[in-house]
Amino acid sequence: MRVIVGHYVGGTNGGNLSEDVIHKNNYAPVPGAGEGGRPVQLSQRELITARELYSLHSYNILVSDKISINRSLPDMRSDRCKEVVFDLDNLPTATVIIVFHNEAWSTLMRTVMSVLMRSPTQLLQQIILVDDASDRRYLFQELDEAIEKLDRVQLLRNPERTGLVGARLLGAKKATGDVLVFLDAHCEVTPGWLEPLLDRAGSDDVFICPHIDLLSEDTLAYTKSIDAHWGAFSWRLHFRWLIPGGDVLRKKSENPSKPYPTPAMAGGLFAVRKSLFWRLGGYDEGMTIWGAENLELSWRAWQCGARVEITSCSRVGHIFRRHSPYKYPGGVTKVLHANLARAATVWMDEWADFFFKFNPDVATIRDQQTVADRVELRKNLKCKSFAWYLSNVWPQHFFPTDQRWFGRIKSEKGGCIGVNPGTLGLGSPAVAVECITQMGLESLVVFTPEGKIMTDEGLCLQQGNGRALWKSCSDSSKQIWIQKGPRLKTQEGLCLTLVVNKDSHGVGDPLTSKKCLTDDKQIWHFNRVPWR
Ligand code: UDP
Numbered sequence: 017m018r019v020i021v022g023h024y025v026g027g028t029n030g031g032n033l034s035e036d037v038i039h040k041n042n043y044a045p046v047p048g049a050g051e052g053g054r055p056v057q058l059s060q061r062e063l064i065t066a067r068e069l070y071s072l073h074s075y076n077i078l079v080s081d082k083i084s085i086n087r088s089l090p091d092m093r094s095d096r097c098k099e100v101v102f103d104l105d106n107l108p109t110a111t112v113i114i115v116f117h118n119e120a121w122s123t124l125m126r127t128v129m130s131v132l133m134r135s136p137t138q139l140l141q142q143i144i145l146v147d148d149a150s151d152r153r154y155l156f157q158e159l160d161e162a163i164e165k166l167d168r169v170q171l172l173r174n175p176e177r178t179g180l181v182g183a184r185l186l187g188a189k190k191a192t193g194d195v196l197v198f199l200d201a202h203c204e205v206t207p208g209w210l211e212p213l214l215d216r217a218g219s220d221d222v223f224i225c226p227h228i229d230l231l232s233e234d235t236l237a238y239t240k241s242i243d244a245h246w247g248a249f250s251w252r253l254h255f256r257w258l259i260p261g262g263d264v265l266r267k268k269s270e271n272p273s274k275p276y277p278t279p280a281m282a283g284g285l286f287a288v289r290k291s292l293f294w295r296l297g298g299y300d301e302g303m304t305i306w307g308a309e310n311l312e313l314s315w316r317a318w319q320c321g322a323r324v325e326i327t328s329c330s331r332v333g334h335i336f337r338r339h340s341p342y343k344y345p346g347g348v349t350k351v352l353h354a355n356l357a358r359a360a361t362v363w364m365d366e367w368a369d370f371f372f373k374f375n376p377d378v379a380t381i382r383d384q385q386t387v388a389d390r391v392e393l394r395k396n397l398k399c400k401s402f403a404w405y406l407s408n409v410w411p412q413h414f415f416p417t418d419q420r421w422f423g424r425i426k427s428e429k430g431g432c433i434g435v436n437p438g439t440l441g442l443g444s445p446a447v448a449v450e451c452i453t454q455m456g457l458e459s460l461v462v463f464t465p466e467g468k469i470m471t472d473e474g475l476c477l478q479q480g481n482g483r484a485l486w487k488s489c490s491d492s493s494k495q496i497w498i499q500k501g502p503r504l505k506t507q508e509g510l511c512l513t514l515v516v517n518k519d520s521h522g523v524g525d526p527l528t529s530k531k532c533l534t535d536d537k538q539i540w541h542f543n544r545v546p547w548r
């Protein structure tokens with residue numbers, strides 16, 4: 017579920033709130049609130065309280081406490097998905113594993129109840145909750161008592177906080193179902209969610225993810241997320257939702273109920289046959305607390321002969337948060353970087369060098385990681401290379417390769433082609449950025465043999481009506497730039513031009529394409545930079 021924009025900050029975890037507020041369960045359902053997945057609106061006064069409590073969970077706990085843990089949700093499936101008939105007698109059984117650390121009582125219980133209410137009894141072997149050493153008092157005896165009353169739900173306690181990897185492994189070791197289904201502790205499943213997952217996971221070579229919809233962090237309204245998405249990652253290895261490649265989109269529109277491949281999974285929600293999970297090495301136990309385990313698992317799956325897919329027929333809502341509310345020992349950056357360093361070292365080959373070269377902070381802790389057992393696993397499983405992964409699983413990727421030029425394209429007038437730091441850039445007019453000579457990624461671009469100028473985040477320089485823009489990389493011919501000596505020409509033969517303002521040295525000035533002239537605003541210097 018990583019949607020990290022800029023720096024991901026660890027939470028204050030309650031900050032100045034009183035002990036009583038932090039440790040009390042205030043669940044008090046209001047009849048009708050949030051039913052049908054509708055938003056809950058608060059009064060002005062409640063909004064103030066909600067804001068004060070926000071840091072506890074990074075979602076609106078006041079709203080969650082008003083919504084019944086049994087609330088109704090609409091059927092979110094498309095008609096094509098509803099038509100599919102499953103033979104329940106021939107589907108494998110599921111163990112649903114939900115790990116949590118200091119989750120809100122109402123949110124956690126709503127996740128559990130939604131699974132109990134909307135899973136066919138014969139398919140649901142058990143639900144295993146794993147408490148990752150929470151310290152909130154409402155999660156002690158009060159939770160024990162609530163869980164005892166529920167059929168087929170058991171609660172395990174992690175004696176020490178390990179993070180989600182350790183907690184999920186604890187749950188997985190106790191699972192008696194055929195298929196492991198992992199969910200975060202702030203999810204709600206909708207009708208028909210389980211059957212498509214089990215149907216596909218039965219095949220023993222795939223990690224299958226549901227289509228993840230949105231539970232609003234403010235109102236807990238259930239809304240559909242964008243129809244065609246898949247998971248990938250940026251140059252800094254931040255998880256990203258992107259539009260799938262054209263071929264996948266085409267197949268998906270031909271047959272919307274068929275699962276489709278994804279380069280990476282978001283991490284929180286997926287199903288996998290238990291035997292496959294263990295055969296491929298479970299999780300990397302060296303990863304602590306949170307982060308990067310989703311990429312590690314996705315690379316391992318693809319490179320070691322399995323697949324990662326999404327089925328849009330299984331619809332599960334998840335609360336996406338902007339901040340992580342937990343305490344991170346040593347800080348969120350340190351934890352995340354260590355996990356990223358492990359994943360990159362084991363799986364990314366030359367691209368690990370790219371990652372470390374341009375993320376010097378992470379490089380400093382590279383050698384501290386002991387990954388010998390994971391490297392051994394990769395060898396024993398005879399896994400394929402990262403080069404294979406990029407060209408076969410994610411051919412639309414925007415990483416440098418040996419066939420792709422990488423470096424700075426600098427205007428004769430000053431300024432480089434790039435995306436301004438701090439902006440995501442998508443759809444924005446392109447302007448020249450400062451040519452950062454250190455390792456800053458902002459003024460670095462990939463220039464592909466077919467003529468695309470790509471930057472991080474999958475943006476390509478595209479000639480718009482008038483100005484050049486940063487757009488999602490696509491098959492559009494407006495994204496093709498042909499290098500003719502020091503000039504970059506569009507397919508119509510126009511030249512990429514920096515519209516220079518006086519005194520600006522080029523930085524911040526717009527890019528456009530114009531009739532080619534003997535004009536130094538159309539002169540570009542190509543400074544190649546080794547990417548590994
Ligand atoms: N989690 C955990 N221990 C931790 C951190 C997270 O058990 O130290 C759980 C958390 O309660 C949640 C799941 O792991 O159920 C995924 O974490 P989170 O939802 O914060 O990740 P996100 O969805 O924001 O990526």
Ligand code: MN
Pocket residue numbers: 017200201202284334335
């Ligand atoms: Mn989550």
